[in-house]
Amino acid sequence: MPSIDSLAERLSTYLGPDQVNLVRRAYFYAEQAHDGQRRRSGEAYVTHPLAVANILADMHMDHQSLMAAMLHDVIEDTGIAKEALTSQFGETVSELVDGVSKLTQMNFETKAEAQAENFQKMAMAMARDIRVILVKLADRLHNMRTLEVLSGEKRRRIAKETLEIYAPIANRLGMHSMRVEFEDLGFKAMHPMRSERIRTAVKRARGNRKEIVNKIEESITHCLEREGMQGVVIGREKHLYSIYQKMRGKRRAFNEIMDVYAFRIIVDKVDTCYRVLGAVHNLYKPLPGRFKDYIAIPKANGYQSLHTTLFGMHGVPIEIQIRTREMEELANNGIAAHWLYKSSEDEQPKGSHARARQWVKGILELQQRAGNSLEFIESVKIDLFPDEVYVFTPKGRIMELPKGSTAVDFAYAVHTDVGNSCIACRINRRLAPLSQALESGSTVEIVTAPGARPNPAWLNFVVTGKARTHIRHALKLQRRSESINLGERLLNKVLTSFASHLDKVPAERVQAVLGEYRLEIIEDLLEDIGLGNRMAYVVARRLLSEGNDQLPSAEGPLAIRGTEGLVLSYAKCCTPIPGDPIVGYLSAGKGMVVHLDSCKNISEIRHNPEKCIQLNWAKDVTGEFNVELRVELEHQRGLIALLASSVNAADGNIEKISMDERDGRISVVQLVVSVHDRVHLARVIKKLRALTGVIRITRMRA
Numbered sequence: 001m002p003s004i005d006s007l008a009e010r011l012s013t014y015l016g017p018d019q020v021n022l023v024r025r026a027y028f029y030a031e032q033a034h035d036g037q038r039r040r041s042g043e044a045y046v047t048h049p050l051a052v053a054n055i056l057a058d059m060h061m062d063h064q065s066l067m068a069a070m071l072h073d074v075i076e077d078t079g080i081a082k083e084a085l086t087s088q089f090g091e092t093v094s095e096l097v098d099g100v101s102k103l104t105q106m107n108f109e110t111k112a113e114a115q116a117e118n119f120q121k122m123a124m125a126m127a128r129d130i131r132v133i134l135v136k137l138a139d140r141l142h143n144m145r146t147l148e149v150l151s152g153e154k155r156r157r158i159a160k161e162t163l164e165i166y167a168p169i170a171n172r173l174g175m176h177s178m179r180v181e182f183e184d185l186g187f188k189a190m191h192p193m194r195s196e197r198i199r200t201a202v203k204r205a206r207g208n209r210k211e212i213v214n215k216i217e218e219s220i221t222h223c224l225e226r227e228g229m230q231g232v233v234i235g236r237e238k239h240l241y242s243i244y245q246k247m248r249g250k251r252r253a254f255n256e257i258m259d260v261y262a263f264r265i266i267v268d269k270v271d272t273c274y275r276v277l278g279a280v281h282n283l284y285k286p287l288p289g290r291f292k293d294y295i296a297i298p299k300a301n302g303y304q305s306l307h308t309t310l311f312g313m314h315g316v317p318i319e320i321q322i323r324t325r326e327m328e329e330l331a332n333n334g335i336a337a338h339w340l341y342k343s344s345e346d347e348q349p350k351g352s353h354a355r356a357r358q359w360v361k362g363i364l365e366l367q368q369r370a371g372n373s374l375e376f377i378e379s380v381k382i383d384l385f386p387d388e389v390y391v392f393t394p395k396g397r398i399m400e401l402p403k404g405s406t407a408v409d410f411a412y413a414v415h416t417d418v419g420n421s422c423i424a425c426r427i428n429r430r431l432a433p434l435s436q437a438l439e440s441g442s443t444v445e446i447v448t449a450p451g452a453r454p455n456p457a458w459l460n461f462v463v464t465g466k467a468r469t470h471i472r473h474a475l476k477l478q479r480r481s482e483s484i485n486l487g488e489r490l491l492n493k494v495l496t497s498f499a500s501h502l503d504k505v506p507a508e509r510v511q512a513v514l515g516e517y518r519l520e521i522i523e524d525l526l527e528d529i530g531l532g533n534r535m536a537y538v539v540a541r542r543l544l545s546e547g548n549d550q551l552p553s554a555e556g557p558l559a560i561r562g563t564e565g566l567v568l569s570y571a572k573c574c575t576p577i578p579g580d581p582i583v584g585y586l587s588a589g590k591g592m593v594v595h596l597d598s599c600k601n602i603s604e605i606r607h608n609p610e611k612c613i614q615l616n617w618a619k620d621v622t623g624e625f626n627v628e629l630r631v632e633l634e635h636q637r638g639l640i641a642l643l644a645s646s647v648n649a650a651d652g653n654i655e656k657i658s659m660d661e662r663d664g665r666i667s668v669v670q671l672v673v674s675v676h677d678r679v680h681l682a683r684v685i686k687k688l689r690a691l692t693g694v695i696r697i698t699r700m701r702a
């Protein structure tokens with residue numbers, strides 16, 4: 001059990017006697033203030049602030065941080081006023097305590113929820129004096145270490161908050177050791193079974209790896225000795241939570257992750273780092289493209305090191321980090337490593353400290369610029385969580401999505417029904433394509449329509465699993481019902497020509513045919529027909545029993561209504577529109593493709609009743625159909641605008657326009673126009689003909 005005396009002794013290794021005494025005074029003050037209070041574990045309350053101070057002492061923090069650690073729960077838990085602390089311990093310490101208390105009152109439910117205000121407070125506190133956050137992190141670390149006494153629900157809430165808020169902050173401030181401890185403790189509390197399973201597996205793997213690890217370590221040490229360089233070689237292991245995340249995120253097997261051998265070489269100075277790098281590259285072949293020089297170009301949080309990967313004996317991959325002792329200290333404790341508060345104000349802070357301060361300074365400026373807290377919070381979150389985007393619902397709720405998400409992902413994140421009936425979106429109040437990647441801070445509004453259905457093209461751009469699964473599911477259902485519908489019409493058409501109908505076929509006969517095809521229900525058979533996997537003609541003959549192999553005599557065409565959906569498409573080669581003579585080509589698995597009767601692409605199978613069927617257009621056919629027109633006309637100014645307004649005047653819609661040739665006098669313009677039918681097309685063409693200078697208009701077909 002650590003005591004104030006043992007702490008004071010440790011402190012005297014790096015603090016002056018006056019400063020150590022101030023820390024002692026703060027301890028005794030806290031002990032009195034918390035007198036009679038106990039922690040959940042039954043210990044006297046003051047053991048908690050003492051433990052927090054010990055964590056900060058491990059990082060060699062200054063005396064004011066340690067005093068604030070001792071007093072951090074006094075304002076919150078004992079009702080002593082900030083002013084009392086000011087008169088006892090001075091402005092700086094009371095400000096620190098006040099800052100930590102304000103952070104304590106915040107509740108981070110999830111990182112995505114609207115805690116803009118809270119985040120802002122935290123950032124403000126950090127910006128004013130970054131020691132506030134260091135004390136808060138130490139406080140959280142001790143609470144995580146003693147989490148077991150809490151109830152399951154509270155434990156999980158705190159662990160989740162630690163993983164989502166505190167671990168990223170520690171990471172951002174370069175405090176690797178703290179981040180690792182946050183993550184492993186948080187993981188253990190959230191998923192005790194998984195954590196335990198990975199821990200046991202690591203332990204087992206460690207035994208198996210021991211021999212190879214020793215061999216590699218020896219060979220590197222020998223190599224350094226041979227070259228006359230000083231360096232300590234340390235084997236390293238991934239922490240449990242990072243193994244778990246790799247297994248989950250990258251779907252890698254445990255053995256695959258453990259198959260990498262990782263070492264760190266700690267040397268005296270920067271120059272030696274590069275020489276050691278040369279030596280190990282000589283020892284084992286380096287893997288191309290894996291070398292990273294974070295000494296010359298440090299990471300955003302100040303991290304410095306050389307990274308390389310080597311092919312060891314028998315091809316085992318060996319990851320090597322090379323750094324100086326100072327860089328190692330920095331990598332572990334980040335901003336806390338080079339605590340410079342004691343040095344004079346005008347001295348330039350360096351390394352990770354300078355970078356972290358710069359980041360915090362940036363936050364403060366941002367906060368002043370942003371004006372509203374939601375905008376501000378977005379910026380801070382982008383910084384802490386670069387792989388996510390944060391967007392707002394029209395009501396101001398924050399939604400967290402993976403980077404690259406689109407409005408469709410957003411719609412499905414709001415609700416499955418919203419996703420399924422989504423037809424358009426407004427981003428920051430402007431209509432935008434559904435496929436556009438969302439940017440953090442945008443407000444997204446989804447326009448829905450009753451009866452709307454997911455579009456198969458969405459699958460090309462959605463990134464979230466939820467959107468993908470639901471679109472697939474909806475399309476499957478839609479496709480099935482449409483296929484059944486088309487299949488029934490196709491089958492009845494043939495049956496009618498045999499003077500029969502599906503309703504008239506005896507149930508036993510239907511069952512017998514289903515049995516032959518190894519199908520359960522009639523819908524499965526109809527779906528197969530609709531999808532083009534089975535010929536209606538063949539099925540009809542089986543249903544009407546054998547012996548009846550006369551070709552149907554008066555086979556009437558099937559009417560196309562334009563509402564068949566996914567199982568019916570219009571051939572791109574000849575673009576038929578209502579009014580054109582048409583024929584249907586059944587393509588296995590895809591359903592029916594409608595061609596012009598005269599289309600060259602089907603001329604060879606045109607009269608094969610198993611592949612092509614007669615079609616005509618239903619009287620009430622609906623929809624818009626694209627046709628391509630080629631317009632030759634004398635070149636004139638503003639010609640595209642003229643064409644567009646003529647098409648418009650005839651209620652047509654231009655889908656695509658391109659100018660192909662231009663020899664100075666004659667222009668050739670290709671137009672894709674959507675129309676309702678042939679009559680409509682004739683009206684469009686008439687309007688175009690009326691333009692001066694038009695020489696010829698041709699409808700294009702293969």
Ligand code: MN
Binds near residue numbers: 048072073139
């Ligand atoms: Mn506390």
